[in-house]
Amino acid sequence: MEIKSRGNEAGAELRRTPLYRQHLRLGARMAPFGGFEMPIQYRGIVEEHQAARRQAALFDTCHMGEFHLSGTTAVADLQRLLTCQVETLPVGRCRYGLLCNEAGGVIDDLLLYRLATDEFMLVGNSARRQPDWLWLRRHVGRQTRLLDQSEEIAKIDLQGPAAVPIAIRLMGEPIDNMVFYSFRKNRYRDREILLSRTGYTGEIGFEFYLPVDLAEPLWNDCLELGAAPAGLGARDTLRLEMGMPLHGHELSENRVAGEAGLGRAIAADKKFVGSDKVHDKSLLKQSLQGILLTDRRAARQGQTVLRAEDEREIGTVTSGSFAPSLGRAVALAYLDRETAKVGDRILVAAGRRRLEGQVVEPPFYRKATGRAKLARFMP
Amino acid sequence: MLPTDRKYTKSHEWIKIEADGTATIGITDYAQGELGDITFVELPEVGERKPAGEVCAEVESVKAASDIYAPVSGLVAAVNEDLDGSPELVNQSPFEQGWLLRLSEVDASAADQLLDAAAYEATLREAE
Numbered sequence: 001m002e003i004k005s006r007g008n009e010a011g012a013e014l015r016r017t018p019l020y021r022q023h024l025r026l027g028a029r030m031a032p033f034g035g036f037e038m039p040i041q042y043r044g045i046v047e048e049h050q051a052a053r054r055q056a057a058l059f060d061t062c063h064m065g066e067f068h069l070s071g072t073t074a075v076a077d078l079q080r081l082l083t084c085q086v087e088t089l090p091v092g093r094c095r096y097g098l099l100c101n102e103a104g105g106v107i108d109d110l111l112l113y114r115l116a117t118d119e120f121m122l123v124g125n126s127a128r129r130q131p132d133w134l135w136l137r138r139h140v141g142r143q144t145r146l147l148d149q150s151e152e153i154a155k156i157d158l159q160g161p162a163a164v165p166i167a168i169r170l171m172g173e174p175i176d177n178m179v180f181y182s183f184r185k186n187r188y189r190d191r192e193i194l195l196s197r198t199g200y201t202g203e204i205g206f207e208f209y210l211p212v213d214l215a216e217p218l219w220n221d222c223l224e225l226g227a228a229p230a231g232l233g234a235r236d237t238l239r240l241e242m243g244m245p246l247h248g249h250e251l252s253e254n255r256v257a258g259e260a261g262l263g264r265a266i267a268a269d270k271k272f273v274g275s276d277k278v279h280d281k282s283l284l285k286q287s288l289q290g291i292l293l294t295d296r297r298a299a300r301q302g303q304t305v306l307r308a309e310d311e312r313e314i315g316t317v318t319s320g321s322f323a324p325s326l327g328r329a330v331a332l333a334y335l336d337r338e339t340a341k342v343g344d345r346i347l348v349a350a351g352r353r354r355l356e357g358q359v360v361e362p363p364f365y366r367k368a369t370g371r372a373k374l375a376r377f378m379p
Numbered sequence: 380m381l382p383t384d385r386k387y388t389k390s391h392e393w394i395k396i397e398a399d400g401t402a403t404i405g406i407t408d409y410a411q412g413e414l415g416d417i418t419f420v421e422l423p424e425v426g427e428r429k430p431a432g433e434v435c436a437e438v439e440s441v442k443a444a445s446d447i448y449a450p451v452s453g454l455v456a457a458v459n460e461d462l463d464g465s466p467e468l469v470n471q472s473p474f475e476q477g478w479l480l481r482l483s484e485v486d487a488s489a490a491d492q493l494l495d496a497a498a499y500e501a502t503l504r505e506a507e
Contacts, residue, residue, distance in 0.1 A: 001391055001406060001445040003413045045441040046416040233441060296419040297439060322418035322441055
């Protein structure tokens with residue numbers, strides 16, 4: 001067999017997160033991702049995936065970008081730049097939105113935090129940090145103060161049912177009655193941190209935003225309390241089972257955001273940069289759909305999807321993998337709007353063979369705990 | 380420690396000549412470790428002829444699919460059907476229960492030309 005080399009991303013100098021030493025200590029397999037040398041897996045992707053679904057998984061997400069926007073004009077700027085409603089976002093809540101270019105393509109998908117009436121944090125993908133920064137700098141008004149805080153803010157995700165008791169043990173202040181997509185200042189080792197009830201796995205859990213020097217202590221405290229370190233491999237299978245998009249796969253600057261079908265992220269009743277295109281139904285040639293494969297064998301990004309009845313080409317796979325919680329493979333694909341409907345039988349042209357599957361409505365995994373009441377998981 | 384009762388290829392397959400003259404083929408512990416969790420194994424049909432160096436199986440992990448090459452020529456005499464339901468056997472026991480297929484009509488002298496355990500181990504050290 002051939003073992004693919006884990007070569008560097010085209011000549012770029014790879015960066016390391018504050019948890020790099022911990023990854024090596026834990027025997028992680030490291031690989032380049034978004035300009036960083038990141039852990040792909042520790043003990044195994046399937047085991048780490050199950051830890052998030054059943055117990056608690058711990059992810060280093062320090063590579064992600066954090067931008068701080070403040071000033072009386074910040075609301076209006078963000079309202080004009082993001083696809084989601086910003087004005088109606090209460091302080092202490094977060095909302096998922098897209099940053100689009102004039103053509104309606106997606107520069108990045110981000111989480112917006114309203115820290116105070118005139119103060120916000122935007123969290124985006126590591127590989128998009130530079131494009132995000134340049135876009136924001138060019139498009140926010142002079143009165144809005146814009147800072148890239150990615151270097152000062154460490155981020156750790158703790159996901160899964162056991163995340164709740166672990167967070168209760170570690171946080172200095174109560175976390176009960178925190179609802180889904182809310183956040184709150186809290187204390188850890190007598191320092192202020194930001195605790196957010198969000199994540200990218202579908203499970204109940206938290207994202208911790210904290211000073212860089214607290215990253216190692218929090219990481220190790222979570223491990224000591226039973227969380228399993230989990231790498232980007234499991235992060236990908238977890239988000240895929242939930243049908244969540246990943247920039248570079250489902251989202252790109254070259255595809256109009258409306259095709260991704262992110263109704264919850266794209267406000268129908270507001271104008272924003274790119275909204276003319278995003279809202280233009282005539283530009284929607286394809287739509288993002290879920291494919292449930294019949295077997296364990298995975299479809300992969302770039303493979304062609306065919307209609308089973310006549311083998312006509314109807315689209316392209318954007319992400320695919322074996323889904324550990326389902327015991328079979330799943331994929332996301334852009335399929336022609338006119339021809340592909342939920343329930344249709346399809347084939348994926350995967351190298352020498354055809355994989356059978358069916359168009360389904362994501363999420364593929366429907367037992368996730370992300371939106372459940374926190375009290376259910378209290379010790 | 381690598382089993383010394385068999386031969387190895389640079390491409391991380393192992394081949395063991397059995398008492399009845401057939402050859403059992405699998406992948407090494409190093410290979411399964413590099414692949415990570417194996418989720419699917421595609422095996423050939425019994426009766427297919429496989430020339431040396433040709434793809435004789437495919438092993439898929441969560442991240443990628445990898446071709447397995449026949450270390451010698453032969454006729455597929457058996458495949459490990461346990462892998463259908465339990466592909467993780469390749470991770471758990473790459474040298475025993477996780478074998479892939481068995482070839483008959485093999486030229487044992489061709490297998491002799493392959494690497495022994497020490498020589499294979501040396502190639503792994505070089506790759507480090």
